[in-house]
Amino acid sequence: MAFTLASATELLEEIKKSRFLTRAFPINSVEQAEEIIETVRKEEATHHCYAWKFHQNYRFNDDGEPTGTAGKPILNAIxxxxCDCVLVIVTRWFGGVKLGTGGLVRAYGGGAARALQNAELVELVDWQNLTFHCPFNLLPIIENEVQNFLAQIENRHFDDSGCELTLRLPKAEQQNFIDWLKDKSSGKILIDRENSHSDMSF
Structure with a gap:
């Protein structure tokens, strides 16, 4: 089970005279993560260290801090x-006191962990789109039943013999719905799997 942020959050801490501002963002794409990073980098600070994770993709950056002391600890916190579909940027304003490698790991990784602990998390759902054709007599039954599978009707297309429906439902409910549909239609309704696709969102 994976989670993302309900909304952006931030945490400001002072550690041995250095200020650390941790900002965490929910992201919908790798491109969005890079856009946020570029915007934050325009702010004057000693370092803007970050990590993001988007499904199978991830990236982290120490931004001038000793290798392995910032970006990777932030990713470890994520x-x-x-968490998934999340970007965390920790901005540091150096206060004149060096923290050492261990202190840096604790500052960056700890700040990221504390920010995420304080944030409101929402479960990421793997949604599946299913398209199928149903006769008119079954349409009201299906429309009344879909909510029991946490499904939403995305599209209706009517023709002379009935309606082509596209549903969006959690992948975990997909087989249950297909089994129910097969039973209700006596095996006459077929799912168009070729036109189905999935996406992770909340």
Whole structure:
């Protein structure tokens, strides 16, 4: 089970005279993550270290801090909270006192972890689109039943013999719905799997 942020959040901390501002964002694409990073980088600060995770893709950057002391600890914090589709940027304003490698790991990774702990998380759902044709007599039954499978009707297209429906439903409910539909239609309704696709969102 994976989670993302309900909304952007931030946490400001002071550690041995350095200020650390942790900002965490929900992201809908890799491109969105890069756009946010470029915007934040325009702010004057000593370092803008970050990590993001978007499904199978991830990236982290130490932005001038010693290798392995910032970006990777931030990514570890994201993964430690079972988060996905999340970007975390930790901005540092150096206060004149060096923290050492261990101190940096604790500052960056700890700040990211605390920000995510304080954030409101929402479960990411793997949604599946299913398209099928049903006769007129079954349409009201299906329309009344879809909510029991946490499904939503995305599109209706009527023709002389009935209606082509496209549903959006959680992948975990897909087989249950197909079995129910097969039973209700006595096996006459076929699912168009070739036109189905999935996406992760909340």
């Amino acid at each position: 993964e430690g909270r079972n």
